[in-house]
Amino acid sequence: MDLKILLVEDDAQFAEAMAEELRGFDHSVTVAADGSAALSAVDSDSFDAVVLDRMLPKVDGIAVLERLRRSDMTVPVIMLSALGRSVEKVEGLEAGADDYVVKPIAASELNARLHAMVRGRRWTAGGGDTLQAGDIVVSPTRFRAWRAGVALDLGKLEFKLLAEFVANADTVLSRAMLVERVWGYDFAPTTNIVDVHVRHLRMKLTAAGGDDPIVTMRGVGYMMRS
Incomplete structure (x- = not known):
């Protein structure tokens, strides 16, 4: 399953490396360096999934998520963060993330999580869509x-x-x-x-x-x- 992914990450070196590895799985990857750029990208294009850093300049990851969900945008989102306490995971998930992953993470695991998440969103039963x-x-x-x-x-x-x-x-x-x-x-x-x-x-x-x-x-x- 080839996916069109928006990767939102302000660490340029990390973003470049992760984007390159995800492209190695045949995904199309667009990189946004801050929350404002992420919101603009989602407004102007459609994505199969978003990988969203929590700690971002301009508009942080939680605020980005909340704006997406308030706008009824149901694009699947994996929140990626160095913050891994239970309370922080709960905050991210309750803001609208479909998954919450603590850094560092191997590209192979992130790829598997993306596939599982998007598969779940596309799930149907009984040969129909209801x-x-x-x-x-x-x-x-x-x-x-x-x-x-x-x-x-x-x-x-x-x-x-x-x-x-x-x-x-x-x-x-x-x-x-x-x-x-x-x-x-x-x-x-x-x-x-x-x-x-x-x-x-x-x-x-x-x-x-x-x-x-x-x-x-x-x-x-x-x-x-x-």
Whole structure:
């Protein structure tokens, strides 16, 4: 899978070396040296993925991410940073990153993560581009969802959470499973992040007066009825 990648990195030597190695995997790589240049590049071109340094001049990586997600840009983003504490990972992921990688990282590992991330975004099921549970339909490829034919206005994480529920309808998903599959954490968050997002998702699913399709399994997690 050849990808069109935006690499955002202010360390010119590192950026040049990483871009060259990624091109060795047959990817097309555009380099931006700061946050402002990154936002301009995304506005003027389309990319399969963004590799985004966290500590950037002009506009830092977190601010870049937040602006992208506020603009409903769903381009997959790997945040690359020398900051590797759990709280910093959580901040990056909650800002909208699909993955968070601590420097240094080998180009081969970054390439594998890019493939896995983009593969997940392009995933389809049953030979079509939609999944369904009851009156809820999700299109993973188009990042759209409907209930009873009415489009749902969902944030990125709410959409990913709903897609996970629909793909596993009538199956109990523990909080740990949801944290791993939706947020991509390889550690247990210290907040009730899953419960908060499930609550927001429930509100949107029932806004038109429909029944709540998500069942709370006390002490375990959640399940969506089909």
